Amino acid sequence: MIQTHRRLLALALIAAIVALPACKKAQDAAVEAAMEKATGMKVDKDGNAVTIKTEQGDLKVATAEDGGSVPLPAGFAADIYLPDGHKVTSAMELGGAQMVNLTTAADMAAVHAAADKAMQDGGWKREMEMQTGDGSSLAYSKDKRQVFYQLMKAEEGGTQLAIRAGTNE
Numbered sequence: 001m002i003q004t005h006r007r008l009l010a011l012a013l014i015a016a017i018v019a020l021p022a023c024k025k026a027q028d029a030a031v032e033a034a035m036e037k038a039t040g041m042k043v044d045k046d047g048n049a050v051t052i053k054t055e056q057g058d059l060k061v062a063t064a065e066d067g068g069s070v071p072l073p074a075g076f077a078a079d080i081y082l083p084d085g086h087k088v089t090s091a092m093e094l095g096g097a098q099m100v101n102l103t104t105a106a107d108m109a110a111v112h113a114a115a116d117k118a119m120q121d122g123g124w125k126r127e128m129e130m131q132t133g134d135g136s137s138l139a140y141s142k143d144k145r146q147v148f149y150q151l152m153k154a155e156e157g158g159t160q161l162a163i164r165a166g167t168n169e
Helices: 002-019 025-039 108-121
Strands: 043-046 049-054 057-063 087-094 097-104 125-131 135-142 145-153 159-167
Touching: 108 125, 108 135, 108 145, 108 159
Parallel strands: none
Antiparallel strands: 043 049, 049 057, 057 087, 087 097, 097 159, 125 135, 135 145, 145 159
């Protein structure tokens, strides 16, 4: 029960960090201390990036400031489709799973079609495809890896993508 509360609190604190990515070094230290006390886990905050040491490994989260972009997680597979002109608004990594959120000015239908073609041309097997008026989803597998795309029309135009990648192991 205590572990569950600590994890929920840690997630809430991560959300707070995401909402305030422009913290300075002094604020970073205060945030680190508060998160460490609340979770009992080692926390390292450096600008827009946070690393939390968990039992499952390091949880790494990076969020971009308005209009900015953060790097893809280390080791993000080069054979996973990313649209031209994208910005990485957030990136997370834990235990071999990688999650990135992107924006692009391209139309959602065009991004969906380009992702599907590129992934299948790259040897990925499409496991699922679903489209609605304002969104779509695609899932692929290759060897022991899986990739899941969620696409949504962005309010300001263009497309928002959430890409989840990991292994079956």
